[in-house]
Amino acid sequence: MSSMSSLSGVAVPGDVVRARLLVREGDEEVYELFIGPQHPSSGHMRFIVRLEGDVIVSVDPDIGYVHRTMEKLAEGREAIKAIALLERMTIIDSHNVTIGLVRALEKLLDAEPPPRARYLRTLLSEINRIASHLYGIGIAGIMLNHSTMFMWAFGDREVWLQLAEELTGARLTHTYSVPGGVRRDLPQGFADRAEKAIRYMTRRLEDYKRIFLENPQVVARYEGVGVLKKHEASRLGIVGPNLRASGIRYDARLAEDYAAYSEVEFEIPTFEEGDSYARMKQRVEEIKQSMHIIRQVLQKMPSGPFFAERYLRLLPPKLRDQVLSTGRLKFPAVFATLKLPQGEAVARAEMGHGEIFYHVISDGGSKPYRLRVVTPSFRNVILFRYLMPGHRFMDFPAIYGSLDYFPPEADR
Amino acid sequence: MGLLEWLISLVLSPQVFAPLIFPGLITALVVLLTVIWAERKIAARVQMRVGPLYVTRRFGGVLQMLADGTRYMFQEFIIPETSDKLYFVFAPVLALTLAILPFAFIPAAPGFSPVKSPLSLLGVLAVTSSVPLAVLLMGWSSGNKFAIQGAVREAFMTVAYEAVVFVSALAIGLAYGTLDLEEVVLRQHLPGILLNPISAFTFFIGMVMSAGRLPFDIVEGEQEIVVGPYVEYSGIIFGIGMGLAYLKLYAFSLVFSLLYLAGWEPLLTPLYNLYPALAGIPLFAKAYLVMLFVVFLRSVYGRYRLDQALRAGWRIYFPLALLSVLLSVLVRVVGYA
Amino acid sequence: MPNPLYSFPRHLRAIATGLRYLIAPNRMTVYYPEKIIELPPGYRGLIRYHPELCIQCGLCAMICPAAAMKMFVRKGEKRGRPGVNYQRCIFCGFCVDICPQNALEMVRVHDVAYERWEDMVLLPEKLAQEPVSPALAEGAKIVRPVFSEERGLVHEPA
Numbered sequence: 003m004s005s006m007s008s009l010s011g012v013a014v015p016g017d018v019v020r021a022r023l024l025v026r027e028g029d030e031e032v033y034e035l036f037i038g039p040q041h042p043s044s045g046h047m048r049f050i051v052r053l054e055g056d057v058i059v060s061v062d063p064d065i066g067y068v069h070r071t072m073e074k075l076a077e078g079r080e081a082i083k084a085i086a087l088l089e090r091m092t093i094i095d096s097h098n099v100t101i102g103l104v105r106a107l108e109k110l111l112d113a114e115p116p117p118r119a120r121y122l123r124t125l126l127s128e129i130n131r132i133a134s135h136l137y138g139i140g141i142a143g144i145m146l147n148h149s150t151m152f153m154w155a156f157g158d159r160e161v162w163l164q165l166a167e168e169l170t171g172a173r174l175t176h177t178y179s180v181p182g183g184v185r186r187d188l189p190q191g192f193a194d195r196a197e198k199a200i201r202y203m204t205r206r207l208e209d210y211k212r213i214f215l216e217n218p219q220v221v222a223r224y225e226g227v228g229v230l231k232k233h234e235a236s237r238l239g240i241v242g243p244n245l246r247a248s249g250i251r252y253d254a255r256l257a258e259d260y261a262a263y264s265e266v267e268f269e270i271p272t273f274e275e276g277d278s279y280a281r282m283k284q285r286v287e288e289i290k291q292s293m294h295i296i297r298q299v300l301q302k303m304p305s306g307p308f309f310a311e312r313y314l315r316l317l318p319p320k321l322r323d324q325v326l327s328t329g330r331l332k333f334p335a336v337f338a339t340l341k342l343p344q345g346e347a348v349a350r351a352e353m354g355h356g357e358i359f360y361h362v363i364s365d366g367g368s369k370p371y372r373l374r375v376v377t378p379s380f381r382n383v384i385l386f387r388y389l390m391p392g393h394r395f396m397d398f399p400a401i402y403g404s405l406d407y408f409p410p411e412a413d414r
Numbered sequence: 415m416g417l418l419e420w421l422i423s424l425v426l427s428p429q430v431f432a433p434l435i436f437p438g439l440i441t442a443l444v445v446l447l448t449v450i451w452a453e454r455k456i457a458a459r460v461q462m463r464v465g466p467l468y469v470t471r472r473f474g475g476v477l478q479m480l481a482d483g484t485r486y487m488f489q490e491f492i493i494p495e496t497s498d499k500l501y502f503v504f505a506p507v508l509a510l511t512l513a514i515l516p517f518a519f520i521p522a523a524p525g526f527s528p529v530k531s532p533l534s535l536l537g538v539l540a541v542t543s544s545v546p547l548a549v550l551l552m553g554w555s556s557g558n559k560f561a562i563q564g565a566v567r568e569a570f571m572t573v574a575y576e577a578v579v580f581v582s583a584l585a586i587g588l589a590y591g592t593l594d595l596e597e598v599v600l601r602q603h604l605p606g607i608l609l610n611p612i613s614a615f616t617f618f619i620g621m622v623m624s625a626g627r628l629p630f631d632i633v634e635g636e637q638e639i640v641v642g643p644y645v646e647y648s649g650i651i652f653g654i655g656m657g658l659a660y661l662k663l664y665a666f667s668l669v670f671s672l673l674y675l676a677g678w679e680p681l682l683t684p685l686y687n688l689y690p691a692l693a694g695i696p697l698f699a700k701a702y703l704v705m706l707f708v709v710f711l712r713s714v715y716g717r718y719r720l721d722q723a724l725r726a727g728w729r730i731y732f733p734l735a736l737l738s739v740l741l742s743v744l745v746r747v748v749g750y751a
Numbered sequence: 752m753p754n755p756l757y758s759f760p761r762h763l764r765a766i767a768t769g770l771r772y773l774i775a776p777n778r779m780t781v782y783y784p785e786k787i788i789e790l791p792p793g794y795r796g797l798i799r800y801h802p803e804l805c806i807q808c809g810l811c812a813m814i815c816p817a818a819a820m821k822m823f824v825r826k827g828e829k830r831g832r833p834g835v836n837y838q839r840c841i842f843c844g845f846c847v848d849i850c851p852q853n854a855l856e857m858v859r860v861h862d863v864a865y866e867r868w869e870d871m872v873l874l875p876e877k878l879a880q881e882p883v884s885p886a887l888a889e890g891a892k893i894v895r896p897v898f899s900e901e902r903g904l905v906h907e908p909a
Contacts, residue, residue: 035559042640056720083816086843147631148716150769153461157779161903164896171795171857177843185848186793198898205900212768218758219629219715222722321851330793333849338813395563396719399638459776460769714769730755 032059039067043145043399046409049386053395061390061398063383068413076373081107081342081362084373086177091377092411095134095354097126097176099411102351102360103375104179105260109347110364111181111340113312117262117304119183124261125299126169126178127351128292132203133162134354135243135285135292135406142282142403143214146223151214158206161199168192180333181340183309187329193300200293207286215282224279228389228401231276238388241378242356244405247284248276254352266298278404285406313337341368355379355406379412426689432528436691437668437698438517445664445702446657447479453709454478460713483653491649494557501555506647506654509548513661515541520668521596522694523678523686535583535593538669542624542662546572549633552655553643564642567720568633574727575623579666581735582617586610586673589742595669599677606674609745613738614674616731621670623727625663627708629715630723634659663708667701675700777902781894783862784886789895789909790859795844797860797882798835800875804854805832811846811855820846823875832875837865860884 037049048064072091076084088103089096101123108114115123136159143151163173168189170176178184214220230240235248245252253270255263271287273280307314309331314322316334325332342364349360356378363372382405389401424430432438451466455474458465466478493499519534519541521527531537546568553565587593589610590601598606607614623630634642644655671677678697686693718726781788790796807830812820819839824831833846833855847855860882865871887893894906 033559035563043638079816080814082814082845086816086841086845143716146716147628149457150461150713151716153463157462158903160779161898164898164904167794168791171793171844172842175841175843177845185844189791189793195898198900199903201900202898202903206903209768213714213765216761217715217765218761219718223716223719318851324853331848332851333814333845335808335810335849335851338810338849394719394721396632396638396717400719456773459778460772462772462777462779464778464780710769710773711766713773714765 037398043402045402045407046413049398051390051395051398056394056396058390058393058395058398061386063386065383065409066413068410070410070414072414073373073375077370080338080340080368081364081370082180082337082340084370085180086175088375089175089177090410091375091414092134092353092355092379092408093174094137094408095130096174097123097130097178098134098351098353099358100177101127101179101260102349102358103362103373104181105349105351106347106360106362107181107342109349110342110345110362112343113182113310115183115310116307118187118306119308119310120262121299121303122169122184122188122308123179124263124266125188125296126166126176126184127261128295128299129162129166129169130176131354132289132292133159133166135289136162138354138406139210139214139282139285142406145399145403146220148214148220151210154206154210158203161202165192165196165199168195180331180337182313183307183331185331187308188303189329196296196300200297203289203293207289210286215286221279223397223400224282224404225277227278227393227397228404229275229277230385230389234388235276238384239381240356240385241381242353242406243284243288244281244356244382244385246270247273247280249274252357254350254357257357258350260349260351262299266295266302268295268298278400281404281406339368341366342370353378355408355411356382375414377411377414379408380414382407383412428526428690429528431691432520432522432526433514433517437520437522437694437701439514441698442514442517442661442664445705446660447483448476449660449664449702449705449709450479451476452706453712456706456710457713486650486653489649491647491651494646496557497646498555498557501551502646503651505548505551505555506651506658509545509552509658510654510661512541512545512548513658513665516665516669519595520665520672521599522697523690524596524600524681524693526690526694527596530594530596532592532594532597534595535587535598535669535673538595538665539580539583542665543572543576545658545662549643549658552647556643556646558646560639560641560645561643563639564633564645567639568643570720570724571623571626571630571632571727574724575620578616578727578731578735579620579624581732582613582620582738583669583673585613585735585738585742586617588739589613589745591746595672599672599679602676602679605676610738610741612734612741614670616735616738617670617674619731621663621666622708622711623723624666625708626659627663628712629718631717632720632723663705664701667704667708668697670704671697671700675704779902779904779906781906784889784891786894786906787862787884787886787891788906789893790861792859794859794861795842795847795857797837797858797863798840798846798878799856799858799881800833800878801854801856802832802875802879804852806852806854807831808851810849810851814845814849816843816845817841834872834874834878837871837873838868858882862886 031054033053035051035053037044037051039046039048046068050062050064052059072088075087085100085103089100092099136155140152140155166176167173170178170186230248232249235245236250249272251270251272268291271284273284307326313334316336317332321332344364344366346363351358358378359376361374362370365371385405390398455465466475469475469478469481493502516538518528519537549568550565553561586606590598592598626633644652647655678694682693809822809830811833812822817839819836820833822831823834844857847857862884863882893909895909897905897907899905
């Protein structure tokens with residue numbers, strides 16, 4: 003089958019173009035399947051898959067089903083309201099999504115959060131990262147019809163959501179960081195509970211290894227499938243664990259100094275193979291690193307206020323004492339009509355899925371002139387076009403699960 | 415009265431009782447009811463949750479499948495415009511009939527087989543291998559691309575596992591020197607699983623492949639081709655389609671228990687003297703335990719890729735089955751029968 | 752094909768792990784509505800309004816990101832009192848955080864359900880009533896989540 007040999011391995015763009023040109027009207031060889039939005043495992047998007055026998059010739063991702071015009075909506079609201087709006091892009095990872103926006107606003111407003119606030123932001127970011135990776139691993143499991151991995155990942159996620167609930171007051175939509183600091187202080191006994199959660203999770207990761215990651219059946223599905231070579235990954239602009247599993251050691255936590263990442267020690271794991279198995283192992287290793295960071299943050303947490311002094315002093319003294327004693331923030335009244343000084347600001351953050359990039363332009367009013375956000379899934383969606391051709395049809399959900407693609411985030 | 419006695423003796427005769435009541439149609443339907451519930455509960459226990467509970471709360475929701483079945487009964491089944499209407503409705507009925515046929519050959523107790531024949535093992539295997547034809551008909555007549563993909567997968571898988579199952583059954587038949595299921599049990603002083611463990615292993619794997627249980631549920635690959643050949647079915651014909659795989663599993667489990675687990679031994683003579691079919695209860699228990707283990711595998715495995723399953727079937731399990739034939743020949747030559 | 756000597760023990764290990772959890776399951780289901788989970792302090796649930804503390808500044812309606820909080824002006828009132836439209840409320844808590852008089856608080860109740868669309872718009876008088884969880888009103892037993900190293904999250908009776 004000469005067509006198969008020319009399409010095996012990594013497809014260069016010329017291959018895909020050639021493959022599509024091969025699809026002529028009435029071509030009996032090629033079989034078109036619409037893995038549409040009404041499909042048990044297509045997510046909120048559509049794929050137009052062309053098959054020749056059992057081999058995929060081309061995949062066309064059709065995104066946009068969850069487009070909620072968030073960037074345009076942000077132009078019609080005050081900047082602080084955009085925080086609550088934009089965290090719904092990736093609701094499973096909501097702190098990491100908004101911390102980029104908050105950093106951009108802080109750069110415009112020239113407000114620096116105090117050290118305790120930075121450590122608290124790191125804490126919640128890492129809790130969110132663990133929850134997001136568990137979600138990704140669970141979805142990858144169910145894509146292979148491994149329902150135990152799915153249920154275990156989501157059940158263990160409850161532990162981390164409970165921790166986040168005690169810290170912020172909500173399980174998923176935290177709205178925790180605001181320009182100037184954070185909204186809640188650490189509750190009593192949080193460090194003990196977090197320690198128990200970390201020990202439980204370490205134990206469970208061993209079980210995951212035995213039943214999923216080292217299960218020969220799962221390894222057979224993942225090993226050597228969907229190989230993303232290093233030069234391809236950097237040329238296509240891939241971000242996140244997909245990039246690090248292909249051997250490139252890039253992480254926005256190192257590239258940009260936000261929260262307290264420059265003050266804690268952690269490793270960035272990378273793998274060289276770049277196949278789906280490496281991506282799954284990458285996420286498990288990142289969970290271990292996140293737990294390591296959480297331990298250090300709770301140990302080294304500095305004392306002090308959790309909100310910037312320049313805003314706290316705008317509060318009347320009674321409210322200010324209340325804030326510092328109860329650990330719950332009170333916004334100064336100016337927050338309702340906060341004016342952003344004229345200028346532009348750019349900020350990056352590392353989400354569970356990859357690097358998110360914010361660009362805020364303000365013309366001096368309280369509503370931003372333009373708020374642009376580039377989400378990691380939007381940058382990873384090109385992988386569907388480039389990784390799939392040449393593989394068998396049943397590799398499609400395996401590769402999809404290992405990429406941890408999240409459609410609402412890509413569509414914004 | 416003469417007529418009533420004649421009717422009762424008719425119902426209690428092996429030719430009617432075995433295929434219809436035990437271990438035949440009615441028992442098969444009860445097994446279907448409970449084993450799907452057991453599958454969901456076992457998976458729930460492993461997966462940190464509870465499973466179906468509320469239908470008969472006190473008994474742990476055991477009649478959940480009855481509720482599901484009742485709902486299927488009352489649901490309108492939609493026949494698509496673009497399908498071959500006659501074959502669309504006919505195919506599941508054909509499949510169900512073919513899936514019940516093996517019970518005509520399976521003996522429940524010594525002397526209690528409906529069709530006594532020196533080739534009953536062959537008969538069972540021949541009939542169960544005709545069920546996939548009906549599934550192919552289901553997939554083809556649906557007129558849906560996903561259904562055709564599922565039908566093609568079923569065709570591939572059938573050829574792969576049938577060879578393994580046939581050769582394994584041949585091996586054990588050779589070891590005991592007979593193809594009559596009743597004789598095989600009577601000659602089992604040493605259970606088949608100890609006499610020829612390789613054959614037991616390959617028969618077991620072939621059984622899992624044929625019933626479409628994880629890790630080989632490729633035909634109903636929900637994540638790729640929705641439900642495969644059954645995708646356009648709704649209502650009671652969907653219920654029949656879903657129950658098919660379990661009926662095949664039940665028939666194969668009974669054959670597995672007869673060939674490898676010493677069937678109805680130890681024979682409970684008091685029960686046998688009361689009514690022969692009652693002595694088949696140990697056989698039924700063994701078959702049920704085998705089924706429970708097969709459905710437990712659902713909570714451990716994901717799905718194999720089609721070409722990996724085919725490669726495993728032809729390159730690993732088929733040579734192993736041939737090896738087990740060699741082992742049987744050796745056993746016969748050494749003189750243990 | 753993978754080496755069978757390598758993969759067979761790992762198959763057995765996976766099956767053994769499954770069997771271990773089959774024999775000693777670790778269920779985490781909470782039988783709502785017979786049991787109800789006690790929410791932690793600081794949980795952002797439904798809103799309670801204290802009209803005696805309100806100074807009618809209108810900051811809550813100004814900061815609400817979803818435009819769920821609106822001021823309802825009665826005869827003779829200057830800027831009116833807040834009411835909430837729960838169809839729009841996202842339970843972010845900005846209104847509670849900005850109120851300078853602590854007139855708004857969020858109670859630890861979240862499982863209220865409404866039968867009519869119109870009931871979800873709460874006027875200031877309704878907002879001043881304490882929200883009640885229907886499960887608790889029917890006599891649900893309260894369980895509290897406790898972190899455990901072996902079992903993760905265990906729900907013990909409070």
